[in-house]
Amino acid sequence: MLSFASFYKLLQESFRDLLPIVLVILFFQLAIIQTVPEGWLATSIGLAIVGVGLAVFLLGLEVGIFPVGEGLAGDFARKGSTFWIIIFAFLIGFGTTVAEPALFVVAEKAASISSGRIDATVLRMVVAFSVGFAIVLGSWRIIKGHPIHYYIIAGYIVVVATTAFSPHEIVGLAYDLGGVTTSTVTVPLVAALGIGLASTIKGRSPILDGFGLIAFASLTPMIFVQIYGIAVYELVEAKDIAPILVQAQGTTTLDFSVSGILNGIFGVIKDVVPILAIILFFQYVVLKKPVENLKTVLIGFGLVMIGLYAFILGLEMGLFSLGETMAYQLTRGNSNFIIYGFGFAIGFATTMAEPALTAIARKAKEISDGKINDFALRIFVAFGVAIGIALGSFRIVDGGHIVYYIIAGYAIVIALTFIAPKYIVAIAYDSGGVTTSTITVPLVAALGLGLATNIEGRDPLIDGFGLIAFASLFPMITVMLYGVITEKLGVKGAHDLEREHISELRHAIEDANNMGLTTFNIDATDIRHSIEMAFSSVHIIVPQNKKDKALLAAKEAGATGVTILEAHGMGLHEMDNFYNRLEHEATDVDLMFLLPTTKVDHLIQHVMHELDIIGGGEGIAFAYPVSHLKGLSLKGEDLNVSLKSPIR
Numbered sequence: 001m002l003s004f005a006s007f008y009k010l011l012q013e014s015f016r017d018l019l020p021i022v023l024v025i026l027f028f029q030l031a032i033i034q035t036v037p038e039g040w041l042a043t044s045i046g047l048a049i050v051g052v053g054l055a056v057f058l059l060g061l062e063v064g065i066f067p068v069g070e071g072l073a074g075d076f077a078r079k080g081s082t083f084w085i086i087i088f089a090f091l092i093g094f095g096t097t098v099a100e101p102a103l104f105v106v107a108e109k110a111a112s113i114s115s116g117r118i119d120a121t122v123l124r125m126v127v128a129f130s131v132g133f134a135i136v137l138g139s140w141r142i143i144k145g146h147p148i149h150y151y152i153i154a155g156y157i158v159v160v161a162t163t164a165f166s167p168h169e170i171v172g173l174a175y176d177l178g179g180v181t182t183s184t185v186t187v188p189l190v191a192a193l194g195i196g197l198a199s200t201i202k203g204r205s206p207i208l209d210g211f212g213l214i215a216f217a218s219l220t221p222m223i224f225v226q227i228y229g230i231a232v233y234e235l236v237e238a239k240d241i242a243p244i245l246v247q248a249q250g251t252t253t254l255d256f257s258v259s260g261i262l263n264g265i266f267g268v269i270k271d272v273v274p275i276l277a278i279i280l281f282f283q284y285v286v287l288k289k290p291v292e293n294l295k296t297v298l299i300g301f302g303l304v305m306i307g308l309y310a311f312i313l314g315l316e317m318g319l320f321s322l323g324e325t326m327a328y329q330l331t332r333g334n335s336n337f338i339i340y341g342f343g344f345a346i347g348f349a350t351t352m353a354e355p356a357l358t359a360i361a362r363k364a365k366e367i368s369d370g371k372i373n374d375f376a377l378r379i380f381v382a383f384g385v386a387i388g389i390a391l392g393s394f395r396i397v398d399g400g401h402i403v404y405y406i407i408a409g410y411a412i413v414i415a416l417t418f419i420a421p422k423y424i425v426a427i428a429y430d431s432g433g434v435t436t437s438t439i440t441v442p443l444v445a446a447l448g449l450g451l452a453t454n455i456e457g458r459d460p461l462i463d464g465f466g467l468i469a470f471a472s473l474f475p476m477i478t479v480m481l482y483g484v485i486t487e488k489l490g491v492k493g494a495h496d497l498e499r500e501h502i503s504e505l506r507h508a509i510e511d512a513n514n515m516g517l518t519t520f521n522i523d524a525t526d527i528r529h530s531i532e533m534a535f536s537s538v539h540i541i542v543p544q545n546k547k548d549k550a551l552l553a554a555k556e557a558g559a560t561g562v563t564i565l566e567a568h569g570m571g572l573h574e575m576d577n578f579y580n581r582l583e584h585e586a587t588d589v590d591l592m593f594l595l596p597t598t599k600v601d602h603l604i605q606h607v608m609h610e611l612d613i614i615g616g617g618e619g620i621a622f623a624y625p626v627s628h629l630k631g632l633s634l635k636g637e638d639l640n641v642s643l644k645s646p647i648r
Contacts (some may be wrong), residue, residue: 064300
């Protein structure tokens with residue numbers, strides 16, 4: 001919802017998420033490195049801009065990208081055009097990936113240290129094609145309703161198989177590229193596509209089938225890039241290119257001129273506008289249907305671009321260069337445990353601030369009906385990333401081969417797939433892709449290359465890459481463990497709790513019926529209530545000509561219903577010769593009222609007063625308690641006791 005209250009709430013959450021990064025940097029900079037970082041003021045201002053930008057970005061997602069993405073998916077599904085769904089899925093996957101800034105950085109870095117074998121542009125095209133193929137495959141799975149774990153397990157087998165034939169120089173890079181393909185903008189749109197399809201296609205569940213597209217987008221690049229690596233290392237000759245060195249840098253000098261700001265905004269627009277163009281093309285040309293709330297959607301995309309620009313600008317104002325400097329300084333220290341500790345802490349902190357993860361966690365909470373807690377999910381994902389980066393740092397320091405770690409991790413993931421509750425499996429797979437995005441990738445890449453460059457015997461191309469792969473793998477494990485824990489604790493969603501509450505109330509009604517409790521309706525509705533309350537039957541017998549007056553008096557006294565019986569009464573004197581009167585027609589009426597015992601006195605007194613029964617008027621009144629009363633209707637305001645919740 002586009003409102004200041006929504007933005008203010010997102011702003012509070014953004015700064016709460018950035019707090020761990022600030023604490024980690026302060027601790028390691030002041031307590032471990034024991035120096036005040038250069039440009040600390042710019043870094044502080046940059047973090048503040050990051051917080052504001054993140055809030056604006058998330059607001060834009062909620063009002064722009066998510067609604068239009070889910071709407072498109074729903075329209076395609078209702079139209080029943082699998083062909084156009086596949087085309088749309090491929091273009092979204094390819095178009096968003098080829099312009100991904102993190103992919104551009106990693107591809108250029110890989111090309112610069114590959115002795116001329118790897119071409120950065122070709123590598124980006126290979127990865128973009130693999131992501132387009134992944135989104136197509138994931139959409140096909142949702143359409144057909146196939147369980148996701150069969151695809152993922154088969155994918156892992158292919159990854160391991162291709163790894164056996166891949167040159168060592170390409171393996172870590174391929175694993176890392178599986179993590180950098182899912183960007184800040186791509187993740188929400190792809191998630192919206194999956195959830196929209198699963199919500200519209202009959203027999204599909206958004207929580208079971210809607211997630212998983214991001215997992216496919218993280219898995220297929222590992223396969224395609226390794227195949228590309230096998231080809232180039234077999235066919236392309238190495239060239240003599242000087243190795244790149246990762247050195248300490250100062251705070252990045254930013255261009256705050258009008259042209260510099262416009263260039264920055266244009267860079268973000270260049271990444272987002274192709275996505276918007278694809279959406280508008282399919283909406284107006286293919287579906288031939290206008291976008292609902294077009295003005296709000298355009299505002300949402302505008303907020304996404306403004307927020308993303310502010311977000312990147314804030315990161316560049318010292319945080320990236322500070323992270324690279326700290327990574328370099330830590331490698332010059334004497335304790336490897338400090339490196340592992342920094343990897344763990346920075347992994348946790350940066351993941352908690354990832355906008356893509358925040359967006360996915362909020363969506364998971366929404367469609368799981370609150371069964372998945374978004375903040376708890378992010379905590380478990382962040383722990384997974386932290387453990388992964390710490391273990392990946394150990395792997396670089398120790399010199400172990402990445403394949404053994406990855407295979408062991410996949411084995412754990414596969415085992416947990418059959419243990420964890422089904423609703424968490426696809427979300428766990430997706431969590432591996434959303435953790436390596438705008439914030440995490442530059443810092444983690446700097447740490448890995450810094451370690452491999454400055455530790456004797458390590459090769460930046462073979463050992464420097466791979467940390468992102470660890471950061472993508474271990475969240476799958478921790479998220480599935482989160483699902484197992486919540487299942488053991490009996491955590492339930494709002495609908496589950498409501499169903500349980502209704503079931504308990506149904507049993508309470510049945511018990512009440514068995515125990516003789518009174519069951520009645522409120523305000524003549526079909527909503528039944530059961531309560532342990534004393535009720536009485538009041539009989540007022542009056543002549544036929546007093547019936548209307550008696551009924552009016554009873555209504556004024558609070559009677560909600562009456563049963564009218566014909567009656568014929570005789571007094572004491574008439575009893576002496578009652579045989580002569582048995583054949584006579586009824587001359588009286590018996591008005592029977594059922595009401596709470598607490599209201600009996602008032603009703604009888606009021607009717608007797610209005611009909612002057614005590615003063616000589618004709619009539620008689622009496623009451624007695626009743627039990628097992630069923631089918632009665634009462635007015636809600638007539639009850640002065642608390643009732644149980646209704647059963648429909």
